[in-house]
Amino acid sequence: MINPQTFSNMNFGEFFRQKRVNSGLTLRTFCERFGLDPAYISRLETGNLNPPKDRDKLSSLAQALNIREESTDWVNFFDQAYLAKGEIPQDILEDKKSSKYLPLLFRTARGKKLSKKKLQELIKLINNA
Amino acid sequence: MSLSIPRLSYKTIGQIADKFLDGYHPKISLPVPIEEIAEQKLKIKIVPTAKLKENYDIDGFLTSDLAAIFLDLDIYLKYENRTRFTIAHEVGHLILHGDIFKKLNINSIEKLNTLSDKLTDEEYGWIEYQAYSFASQVLVPTRQLFGEIKGKLGRIPTNEMPEVFSPIAQDLLQVFQVSGEVLLRRLQKEGILKL
Numbered sequence: 001m002i003n004p005q006t007f008s009n010m011n012f013g014e015f016f017r018q019k020r021v022n023s024g025l026t027l028r029t030f031c032e033r034f035g036l037d038p039a040y041i042s043r044l045e046t047g048n049l050n051p052p053k054d055r056d057k058l059s060s061l062a063q064a065l066n067i068r069e070e071s072t073d074w075v076n077f078f079d080q081a082y083l084a085k086g087e088i089p090q091d092i093l094e095d096k097k098s099s100k101y102l103p104l105l106f107r108t109a110r111g112k113k114l115s116k117k118k119l120q121e122l123i124k125l126i127n128n129a
Numbered sequence: 130m131s132l133s134i135p136r137l138s139y140k141t142i143g144q145i146a147d148k149f150l151d152g153y154h155p156k157i158s159l160p161v162p163i164e165e166i167a168e169q170k171l172k173i174k175i176v177p178t179a180k181l182k183e184n185y186d187i188d189g190f191l192t193s194d195l196a197a198i199f200l201d202l203d204i205y206l207k208y209e210n211r212t213r214f215t216i217a218h219e220v221g222h223l224i225l226h227g228d229i230f231k232k233l234n235i236n237s238i239e240k241l242n243t244l245s246d247k248l249t250d251e252e253y254g255w256i257e258y259q260a261y262s263f264a265s266q267v268l269v270p271t272r273q274l275f276g277e278i279k280g281k282l283g284r285i286p287t288n289e290m291p292e293v294f295s296p297i298a299q300d301l302l303q304v305f306q307v308s309g310e311v312l313l314r315r316l317q318k319e320g321i322l323k324l
Contacts, residue, residue: 026164027175038177102193105222
């Protein structure tokens with residue numbers, strides 16, 4: 001059963017990120033410690049990737065987050081992972097994602113602005129990252 | 130849409146950087162853990178993403194809601210110091226320009242395009258210069274820089290030739306975890322090194 005206090009307004013990715021940050025680990029140190037791919041974890045956290053279907057993989061992630069087995073957080077972690085898998089229709093999801101991230105100021109080697117065409121491409125890329 | 134970018138001097142930005150460190154990293158351990166500060170204290174999401182550099186010549190950027198910093202994945206994995214600088218640079222935008230962009234409320238592609246049109250190259254140059262200055266002074270804080278040099282050379286040189294620093298350059302790079310270019314600029318700006 002999902003604990004409403006823990007998950008009010010919080011999806012799987014947000015919960016994952018909160019647990020990681022609360023454990024005092026940056027994305028880099030967390031991934032280094034547990035041999036995980038930062039891009040993969042980042043996509044999980046931003047909700048751009050669904051949690052793994054495999055229960056063993058989910059268990060490994062929960063353990064990496066220092067979630068004690070059979071604790072309320074453990075149960076909630078799995079509940080939220082299952083909820084995240086395709087309950088929202090794809091079209092609504094796409095709609096919601098279309099303006100989720102907009103780039104503001106870039107750090108480029110040349111210190112130049114992007115063309116509008118490149119900007120459009122970039123927005124598409126980061127919202128599907 | 131008017132931006133009214135303030136023209137902040139290097140010294141003023143240094144004072145803002147010191148205040149930032151006082152608030153978010155008062156113990157000033159070195160290297161300054163900027164990724165940790167961004168994530169844990171400022172609650173910014175760090176999002177490494179493939180192909181930003183290859184396709185767009187971008188090391189990283191701050192999102193318009195000021196809530197996330199996207200970073201090129203390849204650079205994130207291979208070049209930690211460069212990534213540290215990019216994070217500090219984007220945090221600089223948040224600290225120095227956050228209020229300006231909050232007011233503009235860039236929440237659509239149309240508004241973003243308008244901003245891009247209105248922002249002159251001069252304004253953009255100022256914004257970038259200020260974020261660069263902030264990043265370098267956060268990662269190489271003045272007091273700690275002077276302390277390290279005095280500890281290693283026994284004095285604070287003035288307008289010295291780069292050769293004077295050769296014996297301690299590697300140590301300083303190790304301590305602050307920045308690129309040689311950033312360190313050289315810091316030494317030059319503090320009037321320690323003559324370039």
